[in-house]
Amino acid sequence: MNMKEKMAIPRTAMPAQPADRRVKNFDEVALGYTPEMAVLEAQRCIMCKNKPCVAGCPVSIDIPGFIDRIAKEDFEGAYQVLRQDTALPAVCGRVCPQETQCEEVCTRGIKGESVAIGRLERFAADWHMENTHEQAQVPPSNDIKVAVVGSGPSGLTCAGEMRKMGYDVTVFEALHKAGGVLVYGIPEFRLPKAIVQQEVDGLKAIGVDIQLNHLVGRTIMVDELFEEGYQAVYLASGAGLPKFMGIPGESLKGVYSANEYLTRVNLMKAYEKDSHTPIMESRRVAVVGGGNVAMDAARSARRLGADVFVIYRRSRQELPARLEEVEHAEEEGIVFHFLHNPTRILGDEQGWVTGVECVRMELGEPDASGRRRPVVVEGSETLLPIDTLIMALGTSANPLLHMTTPGLDANKWGGIITDEPTGQTSREGVYAGGDVVTGSATVILAMGAGKAAAKAMDEYIKSKNAGEASREKNPEV
Numbered sequence: 001m002n003m004k005e006k007m008a009i010p011r012t013a014m015p016a017q018p019a020d021r022r023v024k025n026f027d028e029v030a031l032g033y034t035p036e037m038a039v040l041e042a043q044r045c046i047m048c049k050n051k052p053c054v055a056g057c058p059v060s061i062d063i064p065g066f067i068d069r070i071a072k073e074d075f076e077g078a079y080q081v082l083r084q085d086t087a088l089p090a091v092c093g094r095v096c097p098q099e100t101q102c103e104e105v106c107t108r109g110i111k112g113e114s115v116a117i118g119r120l121e122r123f124a125a126d127w128h129m130e131n132t133h134e135q136a137q138v139p140p141s142n143d144i145k146v147a148v149v150g151s152g153p154s155g156l157t158c159a160g161e162m163r164k165m166g167y168d169v170t171v172f173e174a175l176h177k178a179g180g181v182l183v184y185g186i187p188e189f190r191l192p193k194a195i196v197q198q199e200v201d202g203l204k205a206i207g208v209d210i211q212l213n214h215l216v217g218r219t220i221m222v223d224e225l226f227e228e229g230y231q232a233v234y235l236a237s238g239a240g241l242p243k244f245m246g247i248p249g250e251s252l253k254g255v256y257s258a259n260e261y262l263t264r265v266n267l268m269k270a271y272e273k274d275s276h277t278p279i280m281e282s283r284r285v286a287v288v289g290g291g292n293v294a295m296d297a298a299r300s301a302r303r304l305g306a307d308v309f310v311i312y313r314r315s316r317q318e319l320p321a322r323l324e325e326v327e328h329a330e331e332e333g334i335v336f337h338f339l340h341n342p343t344r345i346l347g348d349e350q351g352w353v354t355g356v357e358c359v360r361m362e363l364g365e366p367d368a369s370g371r372r373r374p375v376v377v378e379g380s381e382t383l384l385p386i387d388t389l390i391m392a393l394g395t396s397a398n399p400l401l402h403m404t405t406p407g408l409d410a411n412k413w414g415g416i417i418t419d420e421p422t423g424q425t426s427r428e429g430v431y432a433g434g435d436v437v438t439g440s441a442t443v444i445l446a447m448g449a450g451k452a453a454a455k456a457m458d459e460y461i462k463s464k465n466a467g468e469a470s471r472e473k474n475p476e477v
Contacts, residue, residue, distance in 0.1 A: 001043055011113040012041040019331040023302055026188040029328060030094070035075070038123040042071035044108060045115045052105040053117060058448030059157075061085045063102060063117055070120055079128035082121060087160035087203065088153060088447065090129065090195045093122025095186060096444040097322055129198055136205035142166035144461060147230040149216045149401070152180020153443045154434030155236035156200065157450030158457075159208045165458050169207070170230075172214040177267065180238055181435075182443070184267040185259070187296050189303070190325075193266075217400040222408070222430065231464070232429045232457045235416060236450060239395040239435035245288070249345025250391075254280065254353035258289070258297045258392035265300050282306040282388035286356050288342055289392030290314065293440070295325040297390045298334050308334045309384060313341040313361050313374040339363075341374065343381070345389055355385045397436045405430070415439055423453035424460075431457055 015031040016022075022029050033041065045067045053063040062081050069078035082089040098104075098118035106114035144167050148155045151173040159169045177183050179196045204210060214220060216237070225233050242257030244250050261279070264270035270279035285301040287294050290312035302308045310329070312319065315338050319326055330336070339361045346355040360380035363372035402410040409417045409426040416425055416432040423431040433449030435441055 003046060006044055006046055007112065009040065009044045011044070011116060012037050012119075014116070014119055019328075019333075022189065023332045026303055028192050029189050032126055033119055033123045035073070035123075035127075038070050038075075038120060039073060041116050042067045042120055045071070046108055048107040050107075052107060053102040053115075056102040056105040058101065058444045059086050059451050061102075061121075066124060067115065067117070067120055070124060075124055075127040076132055078120075078124040079132075082124055085451075086447065087157045088199050088443075089121055090125035091153065091182060091191065091199060092444055092447070093118050093120075093125055094191050094195070097442055099323065101444065129195075136202065138205075138207050139164055139166055141168055141207070144168065144465075145170065145228075145230045146457060146461075147172060147225045147233045148236060149222075149233065150174075150180055150236035150238055150434075150436070151178040151200070151210060152236060152238050152434060152446065153182060154238075154446035154450040155180065155234065156203060157447040158234045158236060158433070158454045159450075160203050160206070161451055161454035162457065163203070163206055163208050165454070167458075167461075169209065171208060171210045172216050172220070173210060173212050174215040174237070175267070176212055178210050178212065180236075184263040185293070185296070187262065187266055187300050189299070190296065215400075217404040222401070222405040222427075226429065231461050232431065234423070234450070234453055234457065235401055235425070235430065235432035235436055236434045236446070237398065237401060237436045239397045239415075239438075239440050241396045241398050241414065242391065243393040243395060244391050245342065245393065247342060247344050249347060249353070249356075252345055252347040252353045253351050254282075254347075254388045255345060256388070256390045258287070258293045258390050259395060261297050261390050262293070262300065265304075271304055279304070280388065284386040285309070285388040285390065286311055286342075286384060286386045287390045287392055288312075289394075290319045290321055291392065291394070291440075292321045292325055293394075294390075294392035295321045295329050297392050299325075299329055299332060301388070301390070302329075302332050302334055306388070309386070310334060310336045311340050311342060311356070311358060311384075312336065312338055314371065315339055315363065318363075318371050337384070339374070340382075341376070342389075346383070353387055353389055355383050356389055357381055357383050395435070395440045397439065401436070413439060421449075421452045422456035423449060424456060429460065429464075 066078040066081040103114040146167045148159045148171045163169045178200045182196045242259045268277045285306040286309045287298040298308045340358040360377040361374040364375040367373040397414040399414045402408045423433040431453040433453045434446035
């Protein structure tokens with residue numbers, strides 16, 4: 001196929017559940033490409049020499065390499081190319097913001113729409129899971145133990161990289177299920193939990209040991225891990241501490257953090273009739289915030305039967321959520337109140353939420369983030385009747401790890417301080433990455449941190465052991 005023919009192919013749309021049907025279930029919204037769709041979309045790639053998409057990927061996937069194999073109908077080959085650089089291709093293909101990373105710099109997009117890199121990544125990973133059942137190749141062990149704290153995307157990536165290098169890797173997960181934010185935060189309709197479990201099982205198959213119900217900093221300390229023979233520790237416990245606004249009424253019944261709401265829905269299946277941790281049956285829900293977590297909470301509440309409103313203090317143009325998620329939310333009947341901000345939450349005599357008072361905002365001069373600062377319009381108070389309010393204002397790191405690990409430095413928000421890009425902390429042999437360092441961020445950035453830390457940990461252990469071996473041979477040196 002010549003260049004002119006490639007440029008003439010329009011971007012292949014992703015099939016999806018109709019909005020009126022999907023609001024009544026938690027099944028995945030996007031249905032994925034067929035092989036024919038995937039091949040056609042892959043043929044749109046012009047295989048440019050400078051490969052800006054690779055530079056735009058936080059884990060440096062050989063994007064032209066795997067797309068070329070899809071175009072040639074070598075789907076398993078495409079998956080194998082992906083696995084060289086990412087431990088979670090089926091996850092990344094679904095939830096990573098490719099439109100602001102690899103696809104944003106795609107050369108094909110200069111004179112049209114970029115190649116649908118994320119959708120092709122998802123296709124290759126799903127095809128492998130459905131069609132390949134070969135036993136995993138277990139890397140030989142070098143008998144050196146390393147520990148990973150947290151089984152979210154950063155921890156799993158680091159664990160997979162270290163295991164491929166031969167290390168004996170143990171992952172310590174505080175919850176009863178592995179996956180971190182992938183299982184408790186992202187809803188089933190965006191990321192099926194069976195997909196996450198298959199990715200976790202893939203790591204187990206190559207020898208990664210995952211210990212559940214282990215809260216490092218409580219059931220075992222970082223210092224104790226070193227005492228037990230672990231030569232390096234990677235901290236990837238995420239950012240699970242929710243933020244609130246500090247307005248009147250936040251202690252009323254019916255006020256949730258998005259973390260709690262989504263954990264109840266996704267991990268605990270609180271909407272099921274026989275759930276041990278049921279969630280209230282809401283009729284009118286307001287979600288405060290404009291990020292992907294806000295969209296996840298709003299769309300989950302909609303599926304539980306509520307009328308849902310998103311309150312965001314800036315305009316639509318400043319929304320940080322992925323455009324696809326915003327469009328899906330609007331298709332599902334969620335109403336957006338832009339340029340509004342809550343000032344207090346109202347309740348009844350029994351302490352239940354009855355409404356939220358908001359003020360109208362207008363955009364002033366840009367703030368430190370580069371976005372125009374919202375300014376209150378005096379006398380613009382309005383009341384929105386609701387029975388549930390969900391705060392989706394971001395999260396920060398739980399201070400448990402730095403509070404229980406002597407010499408481990410953290411910033412004023414509780415994030416662990418590291419040396420970029422290695423992830424080295426103030427404690428020798430202790431590395432950290434993902435949301436516990438950055439605060440709430442994207443899955444792919446967390447994965448990139450895990451990959452970089454694995455490389456640095458490998459270099460550290462080899463250097464340390466070489467030095468010790470040299471001193472044993474030459475004790476006078």
